[in-house]
Amino acid sequence: MAADNNHIETSQRFAPPATRRDFLGLAATWSAIVAFVMAMLGALRLPMPSVFPESNSRVKLGRPDRFALGSATYFSKLRLWLFRDEAGFKAISSVCTHLGCVAERGVDGQYLCPCHGSKFDEIGAVKGGPAPKGLVWVDLSLSPEGWIVADTLSDVDPKTVLQA
Numbered sequence: 682m683a684a685d686n687n688h689i690e691t692s693q694r695f696a697p698p699a700t701r702r703d704f705l706g707l708a709a710t711w712s713a714i715v716a717f718v719m720a721m722l723g724a725l726r727l728p729m730p731s732v733f734p735e736s737n738s739r740v741k742l743g744r745p746d747r748f749a750l751g752s753a754t755y756f757s758k759l760r761l762w763l764f765r766d767e768a769g770f771k772a773i774s775s776v777c778t779h780l781g782c783v784a785e786r787g788v789d790g791q792y793l794c795p796c797h798g799s800k801f802d803e804i805g806a807v808k809g810g811p812a813p814k815g816l817v818w819v820d821l822s823l824s825p826e827g828w829i830v831a832d833t834l835s836d837v838d839p840k841t842v843l844q845a
Contacts, residue, residue, distance in 0.1 A: 763831075773839075818841065
C-alpha cells in the first residue's frame with residue numbers, strides 16, 4: 682500500500698493549479714529569451730554592409746547615332762542625363778550632392794532637388810539650397826564596338842566632351 686500512496690502524491694490530479702504569477706513569469710522569461718536572440722542576430726549582421734559597391738561602374742548607353750543632335754536623354758536607372766550638341770556628348774548625374782535625392786531637370790535646363798530645395802544651373806553649379814557642391818559630370822568614352830560608355834564613378838570637368 683505504500684507504493685500506492687507515492688503514486689497518488691505525484692499524480693497531476695493533486696498538483697496545485699497554475700497561478701497567474703506563474704504564467705506571467707514564464708511569459709517574461711520567454712520574451713527576454715526572444716529579445717536576446719533577436720538582438721544577437723542584429724549584432725551578427727552589423728559587420729556586413731547593407732549596400733555593396735558597384736561591381737562595374739562602366740555602363741553602355743547606346744550607339745552615338747541613336748542620339749539626335751541637340752538631344753537630352755535621361756537614363757532613369759542610372760540617374761544620368763546625356764546631352765549631344767555640335768561639340769559632342771556630355772553626361773551629368775542628377776543625384777543631388779546634399780543627401781542623394783534625384784534632382785529634376787526643368788525646361789529651362791536648370792536642376793531642382795525636390796527633397797531639400799537645392800538649385801543647380803545648366804552646368805550643375807549650385808545656385809541655392811543646402812547642396813555643398815555642384816552636380817557631377819560623368820566621364821564618357823567609346824567602347825571597341827562603338828558604344829558610348831559612361832563611368833558613373835569617374836567625374837570630369839563640365840567642359841569635357843566626347844567627340845563621336
